[in-house]
Amino acid sequence: MDALDHALATTGSAAYAAYGTSSDANTRYLTSFRTSDPIIYLKRSHEEGIVVVPAMEVERAAMESPCTVISRADAGFFDILKEEPDPLKATGRVIADLAGGPILVPPEFPLGLAEAITPYQPIQVDMDTLSAMRSQKSASEISMMRESQAAAEDALETALALIRRSTPTGELLVTPEGKILTSEDVRYGIHATLLKHGCRGVDTIVASGSETSVVHLRGTGPLAANAPIIIDIFPQNEETGYFADMTRTVVRGEASPEIREMYDAVSDAQKCAFSLLRAGADGSDLYRAVVSLFADAGYGTEPDGFVHSLGHGVGIEVHEAPSLSARGGALAAGNVVTIEPGLYYPGIGGVRIEDMALVTDVGYDRITRFPEVFCI
Amino acid sequence: MDALDHALATTGSAAYAAYGTSSDANTRYLTSFRTSDPIIYLKRSHEEGIVVVPAMEVERAAMESPCTVISRADAGFFDILKEEPDPLKATGRVIADLAGGPILVPPEFPLGLAEAITPYQPIQVDMDTLSAMRSQKSASEISMMRESQAAAEDALETALALIRRSTPTGELLVTPEGKILTSEDVRYGIHATLLKHGCRGVDTIVASGSETSVVHLRGTGPLAANAPIIIDIFPQNEETGYFADMTRTVVRGEASPEIREMYDAVSDAQKCAFSLLRAGADGSDLYRAVVSLFADAGYGTEPDGFVHSLGHGVGIEVHEAPSLSARGGALAAGNVVTIEPGLYYPGIGGVRIEDMALVTDVGYDRITRFPEVFCI
Secondary structure (H helix, E strand, O other), rough: OOOHHHHHHHHOOEEEEEEEEEOOOOHHHHOOOOOOOOOEEEEOOOOOOOEEEEHHHHHHHHHHHHEEEEEEOOOOOOHEEEEEHOOOHHHHHHHHHOOOOEEEEEOOOEHHHHHHHHHOOEEEEEEEEEOOOHHOOOOOHHHHHHHHHHHHHHHHHHHHHHHHOOOEEOOEEEEOOOOEEEEHHHHHHHHHHHHOOEOOOOEEEEEEEEHHHHHOOOOOOOOOOOOEEEEEEEEEEEEOOEEEEEEEEEEOOOOHHHHHHHHHHHHHHHHHHHHHHOOOEEHHHHHHHHHHHHHHHHOOOOOOOOOOOOEEEOOOOOEEEEEEEEOOOOOOOOOOOEEEEEEEEEOOEEEEEEEEEEOOOEEEEEEOOOOOEOOO | OHHHOOOOOOHHOEEEEEEEOOHHHHHHHOOOOOOOOEEEEEEEEOOOOEEEOOHHHHHHHHHOOOOOOEOOOOOOOOOOOHOOHHHHHHHHHHHHHHOOOEEEOOOEEEHHHHHHHHOOEEEEEEHHHHHHHOOOOOOOHHHHHHHHHHHHHHHHHHHHHHHHOOEEOOOOOOOOOEEEEEEHHHHHHHHHHHHHHEEEOOEEEEEEHHHHHHOOOOOEEEOOOOOOOOEEEOOOOOOOEEOOOOEEEEEEEOOOHHHHHHHHHHHHHHHHHHHHOOOOOOOHHHHHHHHHHHHHHOOOOOEOOOOOOOOEEEEOOOEEEEEEOOOOOOOOOOOOOEEEEEEEOOOEEEEEEEEEEEHHHHHHHEEOOOOOOOEO
């Protein structure tokens, strides 16, 4: 939390605040408390963080959160409600009272609550401190992400086993039981495996054939034989909240020459990007190197081709800082990022390969253990 | 969207805006688009809603969202970036340009983005319109919630079957295979069943014995025999985003007299609350009736006893408006709410029963079909 203290000192603020349910990644990161009701996080300069919860949650919060736990009652919420019956306004005053001076918040802080605070204390947005803190993974965060990655890889094994045991029959894949293998079958297999690891898969992509040229289409119906199947798995561990993120593109049967060439270019692009990945490099340099490599192979960036960024940070959100895009930004030791070049052409299909790695001073430590796999 | 038009007219605003990933319930509700990257929703007066997404997402958004889909490029984002390289500031200007006048936003709108908009257009928080819209379920929303409820009930069947097949042995439950039945076993059974219904369970509670006196403790380790087991399931359908929410408290073996009395009081409280549930009633009236009934039976509200509210709205968030608490608020036809009285005493345990119902003009339509169940 030194970075928050530094930001407080720099801006002359008395306290840093966040507010939300566990769906708000900032609040979950700062409190490690899981709840469907919004809670207050507040950290005064050079003090431990405080979490303010309903009285009935105090005991559980004390078990789950490293923060000092205070009940809403003890924070004065109900006394303030007597004068200010609007609960959001009363919450604003609780935060102002706890802070005792100017307040610093992340950009995602809710505007309605900010307006409830400003009659009592000034409030200022801190753009980057929390995002930078979240992008610098601790040893324990890295270990939690390795667990999520292990779940993703086990789930991918399940998916590939389902595809391998099915036989290309015309344009479809047919199981040994004589059923047509669908996107839904494979997605269910993936999610069931993730569940065994205490992870949940959300919006998992199992897209095939013409679907694959639309980047994030999740896929539905029969899987295509002799055509790309993109499997993109990004599980979140229910307990820890940390994600992993990986993608493989496979063909059951024969790949067309176009898809084969695209696959080789994407594979080369990933190797090129990894060769440049280290602390101190800029995400935009890696992105541009891949754009240039693709251009040499005859692939552009719009309207089709390499239409997305090269990668992104992963953590308590599946997409977070840093960005490996045209805009980029410096990469630092402790970042966990994906390297995921892809090519997409309507009428032909799409190919994407995505691995996750920890950035180090001398290069990287690949967190993804799963090998490349293409025609199966 | 008439309510949004009304709010725009009342406040003299040109457009209503929201911003976030699918984790932001407002954005998901307004766009029906699922994404891990934040998107813009904007609705000008008496026009259809617009969703602004990266170019690579335009085709998918057009399939998933009823909104008019515009790419960031077509919305001018990249032209603005040339003058204003900060992407959040550029996003603010995109929203201001699209609105063409004063902007209205929900209270959860991010402060950082609001500050990026105000140099170009004034911005005002609308406290209640969207929350009220979300609390008024359409026929199709109700049908989606019935699906989630069916999943919850099937999952509860799985849980009860696991408990029933185990035998009270000392203070524990032992399976026919001779293993000690745990909270984790039952939670896994619940989540696996939810998965078959396309739903995910998050933070599902399977707590027993002394754990049950801490309201939202999820539970861990061996389940207790002859003691309350609280099972609280609130699945979200992955496709639709809609939740259900239900709780049963069961005892495998013999319940103590204290727990039996608490169960009877909670069951009576739920019946009492349902007898008062109808459009036009106030949530606080139902809450107070239950507090009074509990008081007559010798149970208070603090520090132990009936420590939480009587219920809450359910929808695209598991906790949303209206509230059936001391504060309350008018109930309207089309609300879907839980009725969930509970009692919690350290050293004795906890009991909660939760059903979900659609509020109607003449009363309610219970969405929960699962019967009461106690000693099993």
